[in-house]
Every structure is written in structure tokens, then in C-alpha cells.
Amino acid sequence: xEGYNRVTAALSENVLTVSVLISVFLLPGVQTECHSTHKxxxxxxxxxxxxxxxxxxxxPCSFTDQKEMKVDGRMKTSGIWIxxxxxxxxxxxxxxxxxxxxxNKYEMKMIGNLREKNCTTVFSNIHPSHTDxxxxxxxxxxxxSFAVCDPVLLIIRDSPWRPRxxxxxxxxxxxxVTVTCSAPTPCPQAPPELTLNLxxxxxxxxxxxxxxxxxxxxxxxxxxxxxxxxYNIICSARYPVNAGKHNKSPNKGAKTKFTVSFSYAPxxxxxxxxxxxxxxxxxxxxxxxxxxxxxxxxFKNTSDGAMKIAEGESxxxxxxxxxxxxxxxxxxxxxxxxxxxxxxxxxxxIEPTHKAIERKGAESSQIQISVVAAVSILILVCLxxxxxxFLKTKTPTPPQVNLxxxx
Numbered sequence: 001x002e003g004y005n006r007v008t009a010a011l012s013e014n015v016l017t018v019s020v021l022i023s024v025f026l027l028p029g030v031q032t033e034c035h036s037t038h039k040x041x042x043x044x045x046x047x048x049x050x051x052x053x054x055x056x057x058x059x060p061c062s063f064t065d066q067k068e069m070k071v072d073g074r075m076k077t078s079g080i081w082i083x084x085x086x087x088x089x090x091x092x093x094x095x096x097x098x099x100x101x102x103x104n105k106y107e108m109k110m111i112g113n114l115r116e117k118n119c120t121t122v123f124s125n126i127h128p129s130h131t132d133x134x135x136x137x138x139x140x141x142x143x144x145s146f147a148v149c150d151p152v153l154l155i156i157r158d159s160p161w162r163p164r165x166x167x168x169x170x171x172x173x174x175x176x177v178t179v180t181c182s183a184p185t186p187c188p189q190a191p192p193e194l195t196l197n198l199x200x201x202x203x204x205x206x207x208x209x210x211x212x213x214x215x216x217x218x219x220x221x222x223x224x225x226x227x228x229x230x231y232n233i234i235c236s237a238r239y240p241v242n243a244g245k246h247n248k249s250p251n252k253g254a255k256t257k258f259t260v261s262f263s264y265a266p267x268x269x270x271x272x273x274x275x276x277x278x279x280x281x282x283x284x285x286x287x288x289x290x291x292x293x294x295x296x297x298x299f300k301n302t303s304d305g306a307m308k309i310a311e312g313e314s315x316x317x318x319x320x321x322x323x324x325x326x327x328x329x330x331x332x333x334x335x336x337x338x339x340x341x342x343x344x345x346x347x348x349x350i351e352p353t354h355k356a357i358e359r360k361g362a363e364s365s366q367i368q369i370s371v372v373a374a375v376s377i378l379i380l381v382c383l384x385x386x387x388x389x390f391l392k393t394k395t396p397t398p399p400q401v402n403l404x405x406x407x
Contacts, residue, residue: 034149041065041145043119043136046211048153049186051126052160052248054241056187059152060212061112061119061136065145075141076100077114081121082135086146097121100139106130114138120212122189123154131156160248163194163237165256173264176223181235181256185214190240193247194218197234226264229290233258263290265334271327271341274314279345282316285327285338297328301340319343 097108112118169177269287
């Protein structure tokens, strides 16, 4: 009887504490004071958790008790979640889950071991109407202890989160960087599917945050060649819902994009003929670079060496004799020269003789040879027919013999 009175007195004191604190625990700066005066249990859990409608939610939770409200591990212990408030008058009506009940108002399951002070709970089939504050409570024999200072705010959203994209490392040409795409994972049993527009697509991994929640990530190392400059690295996420029957993506299929940008010296520099009329020719120089090319310079090979003849992306002039030309592209990082192009004056105009043109000329020559061979064969066949016809007409006809005159 004495033990019963002690428990009852402690419970009454706890209820009084609840009544006093429930009206002020949400005010800024009050939480520390609440913990210093509260004699019941305290829980460690996120202050607010975001969840996705149609999915599940893991609520990481652990609790500590006080000397005045010590939980006895020898007695049956139940974990209870209460919605909105812990006012005693409303307590039975607002209980949404009790680990000792076979049937509860909400689809919740306590996966933590209460004897180890672990109150981690999985909330299934989340709906936007579940948005509210939830309080945890312990029933241990006749003892009822409320974590009045530690409400957990559930925020339910209908659209999932846009994934986060990070690039770690020095973004420079030829450097290796790590591309990481991540997304919140409120339901570890149904993590989001993440994809990067890089090949091959990396494997998915789940990591635990310091507050007990989870995050899903994919990572890939990329060596930055100049071809990646200006490239958009895109990460997308899809969340399974309704037991995997459907998927949800961020609003309007929003994806996270990172545009790769770094400086590099000119690449793929080339000189070519952009136009040619009679002996007038216009050359053009092209190159890839970041920052953009600051100056193009044209050179002509002479007996005394390379001679600078012009500046600018294009160079037009009249060709009166054979010449070998090339261009150089320069930016703040470096420079590069193009392959040489040789120009020859012919009766019908300019004839470039760089390798690309030579290959085309070789193909043209092969076509011409094929045509000549075909014509030659046709002429030979025709001549053969004419000769055969001529021989046939010149061959003497044998005399006709009258058989009747013999007999």
C-alpha cells in the first residue's frame, strides 16, 4: 500500500507539472527550463520531421527517466504516442498508438526495445491530415510518465524533396572530383531512387544522420576533361509510395542541375577555307576554350620562317602563288596552333592541299577510275560485236547443190 501511495503521489506531481508546463512549452527559450523542472521522462528525437504522403515515416526516439519517475524494467512497459496535447482530460481520446494494444487508431509500430530505452517507431500510410505535434509517454506498471518537454512535430507533404547535388574537389581541367546526389529518406523501408546523367550509374547507399534520420546518396568520381566544361550534371529522384505501387517525383519533375565550369587553354584549334572565289580566299580559325579566345593570329610560312600576317577570327586575301598558312588561338590560360593548310593557285581557282582535302581527292580519283574502267569495258564489248558482225558478212556462202540433178 505504501508503494502504491508513493507511485500515486509521484504521478500526481507529474500531472501537475504537465498542467503548468503545457501552456508554455512551445515558447522560445522555455525548453531548457522545462527540462530542469520536469520530473518525468525526456526523449531524444528530432524536433520536427518531414514525411511524404503515401509513404512511411521512421521516428528515431530514445528516452531517459528521472529518479522521481524511474522506469522499472521488471514491470510491463508500454510506449504511447499522443496527438496534439498531453492534457490528462484529453489523454485517452488523443492516444493514437499504444504498443500494448492489438489494434490502434494509427498504423504505427514500435521497433525499438523499451527495456533499452529505445522508443523508435515506424508510422505507416502517412496522410497530410496526420500533420500535428505528437507526445511520447511511458506506462510502467501503475506509473505513467509523459515527455512533455519534447513534442515531435510531423510535417506531411504531398510532393517529395528535390535532391541535393554536391561537387567536391578542385573543379579544374584534368582534376578528379566527386559528384554526390542525395535525398532525405524518411522511410528507410522505401528509399528514393536516385539517378545521375553520368555513366555508369552508381549504386545507391543509405546513411544515418546524427539525429537518427536517414539520407540516400549516390556518388561518382569524374575526371574533368575540357569536354565537360559547360556540361550539365543532373540528379533526379523518385519516391515509391502506396507500398511501391506508384512513384512520386518533386513538383513538375524538378531536378537538381550543376553546370560544370572551369578554365582551360584552347583545344581543337583548326584553320579552314570559309569561302573562295577565283583567286580570292577567306580563311577562318576555330577553337574551344574557356575563357573564350581573346585573340586569333594568322601566320604564313616563308623561307625565313613563320611570319605573322594578320589578327582576327577570319583572314581574307588574294592568292597569287602557293602558300602554307596556319592560325593560333590564345586566351588567359594558354594558346594552341592549328594544323597547316597549303593553298595552290590553279586555272579554276584556289586548291587547298591539306590532308582532309587530299583524302577527298583520293576518293574522287577512285570514282573517276571506276567510271573510266566501266566505259572502257563497254567500248570493248561494242567493238567485239562489230568485228563479229563484219566477219560474218565477209564469210563466202557455200554453193547450193541440186539433189535432183544427181539422181
